[in-house]
Amino acid sequence: MSDHSYTLPGVTGDWEVVMGLEIHAQVVSNAKLFSGAATAFGAAPNTQVSLVDAAMPGMLPVINEHVVEQAVKTGLGLNAKINNWSRFDRKNYFYPDLPQGYQISQFQFPIVGEGAIECERDDGSRFTVRIERLHLEQDAGKSIHDLDPNSTYVDLNRSGVALMEIVSKPDIRSPEEASAYVSKLRTILRYLGTCGGDMEKGQLRADVNVSVCKPGAYEKFRETGDFKHLGTRCEIKNVNSLRFIRQAIEYEAQRQIDILEEGGKVDQETRLFDANTGVTRSMRSKEEAHDYRYFPDPDLLPLELQQTWVDEIKAGLPELPDAKRERFVSVLGLSDYDASVLAADKDRAAYFEEVAEGRDAKLASNWVNNELYGRLNKEGLTITDCPVSAAQLGGLVALIEDETISGKIAKDVFEILWAEGGDPATIVEERGLKQVTDTGAIEAVIDQLIADNPDQAASVREKPKAMGWFVGQVMKAMQGKANPQAVNEILQKKLLG
């Protein structure tokens, strides 16, 4: 811990932070959890609402089997225990965006039990977050308060959409780790195809439980499992970006420390993070907390899974990011850093693998991570809207690898691919960009240059570093097509010989 411990100074000494996260992940499915209604994002309000979602009299829920499969898949991806017997309960409360007057959730018997995932800090070091549980539940509709000063509008498109609530143990110790955990979870979910993970669209939402304690207290908690060693926690609801998660934690930890150092007491409560001001504010206290009156939903039978079905799902799981990263290192020989960067995004990894297929993996990795992503980031694009396909970039890498073109020319070809498209080999051929490896031709140019610039040649003999000027001149004379290695070798021989 010591290397990565996050401490906040106070007048009474240092403080540490402890966090557990509850992530709500919308399940990728074309129908809702208990109704056949569609789930596309951005549809006109109240157009994706079935009689069940609107809780019309006499309507009954029927479980969507695909969603159950997605939850099992996710559980397996989180290295977690799958509970072959689970149950749906009703969580009762009144709100206009909750048509039934209760949310169907899994309170006592979740479909997935304990698991663990490995996450990565910004410096590449790794830490484990244990998963407490994953359960299925219905999303509520959306209340829109800002359309009219006197009324609230309700959009029920989201009502009944399937959510996985993934609860971590209090294993997260810094804002950075919290963000890394959410990021890793999102990567895994995307690999599995069980959640889109787009936080802006609300596909992934985080509730962050934050408490502070003195150094040493957390270790006591881990030894004993007794929460009394930890501080009183506050739950920050619905934080919807990685940046906000960091900000909210930083603010909240400091707020709690300030209270404690002034001799006060942190109240257990639910708080909201205001992204505009960067502060958290109280939403409701423990006393105001709802009594949800959970009880088993009598409209649904317990969810019973066949072990053989679970095994089939397990056998069909895709390669997950950790395994992919390890393979990139051990089989493809990439650096741990490059492998991590590539594996951290499913689409990026897939793109890279296509580029690298049968080619120099390191070269492919450099091109994807540096040239391609540099350009994408600059243009604000994602890999899925990239104008250069993996096949095109692969073709380009092949041309570099067999020395048809130099890395420098490759950048020009890349520009052409980006702007105009086309086949890299054809572009190189048609535009005469082929590298000149004919040493005779290069020698002729070099001889001429040395003859024309005797002073320069002399100074290089004294100061070999100045040879770069000649390299530039050769390239200029040969429109950049000279093989740089050959140019260097010949210059070395001729000037320093």
Added chain:
Amino acid sequence: MSDLLKLSLDEVSAKLKGKEVSATELAQAAFAACQAAQPALNAFTAFDEEKTMAMAKAADARLARGEGGLLEGVPLAIKDLFAVEGVDTSASSNILKGFKPTYESTVTSKLWDAGAVFVAKTSMDEFAMGSSNETSNTGPVVNPWKAKDSNESLTPGGSSGGSAAAVAADLCFGATGTDTGGSIRQPASFTGTVGVKGTYGRTSRWGVVAFASSLDHPGPFAKTVKDSALLLQAMSGHDPKDSTSLPNDVPDFAAAVGQSVKGLKIGVPKEYRVDGMPAEIDEVWQKGIDWLKAAGCEIVDISLPHTKYALPAYYIVAPAEASSNLARYDGMRYGNRVEGKDLNDTYEKTRAAGFGHEVQRRIMIGTYVLSAGYYDAYYLRAQKVRTRILQDFDQAFEKVDAILTPAAPSAAFGLGTKSDDPIAMYLNDVFTVTANLAGVPAMSVPAGLDKSGLPLGLQVITRALDEETMFKVGAAIEDSAGFGFKAEKWW
């Protein structure tokens, strides 16, 4: 034409198929009879003459082609708890007053698929909560039966009182009801009709306004056991829209009617002899025992030891589920709303105005028993009792094929005589709730009249999925009782 209405469903079916009468004539007669009886009996909450006549016409067309289902052309009344497309479906509650569903319940769909004709929606205790049909937002239903030498208005029982009254008064040939704690069997007993609930899950709950999901059993009222078997058969079957619907095939229930009961073992549970039960109830029970013995059954004394806990457990589980099921009536999307100064005020005003006292009482009881700190003591314990009740039946059915008990602890009582005493009212369900808690089939069969000339019913309970034995035994009682009594027409 009014004589036709006195026929049983089975008899009138034969006349329809024999073209002695048309579905249209029959529908007109039933419709007119319902309308004529409405001022006196107050059994109905909605009519749709156009729909009735259109359905009758379609039935006639099918009959003319020699087609037609099990119930082709037969007019039926529908409890107001069932969604009937385009017809007011309000669960006899102000909160849903004027609500017209855009969908049809599975049970009524099946009835229409079998050729039945909708004739009216029937009144009920609000949200099926009651045993006297006095909590309906359209006022109490009056039992067609009156005690000898008395003009006192009697309850038809509840909650399905309107359906019971409509069948008892020969206004239609059958009706749907729902039975959560006895809401079919007790009114059947009070009105001299046959009332049945099948195994839990036999009939779909989809499109039926929920009271207590784990206890709600849609089922029929009929004039005869055979009619009730035909109706239950048409109503039953797997429904993928109801997760608790049974996947099992539906047997030919009507074929069981009339089969010999010789050699069947009939259990008589000692726990159903309750204190303060009128001697006449005991007498009719003994008659039933004698009839079945005479028909060749073996009578076995049995014990269902947890019976005394059934009613308290029921009055925890049912309100608990109801408190949650009725949360959707919040005035937000449909039904009636009373605007308040803010959201909570609107909720409170809407639900205070929309729900009657009994519904409010049960929502409060249910909310209480589910609340933090009380859940274990009430709800969880009630569920344990439920398991025990089920075990009682399982053990009993190792020894016997059917159980015979009284259907209700009294004959029909006067309107208003128990409405101020909820406990006295709840005791009406004392013989019926056990079958709901266990989910086993049960029916009430008219067995005789008490001294004041009011009908009394006997209850037959069988093991899960064995409705056939229930109908067999029910028919044997019907045969021996030679009931044949009708309420004297005064309406």
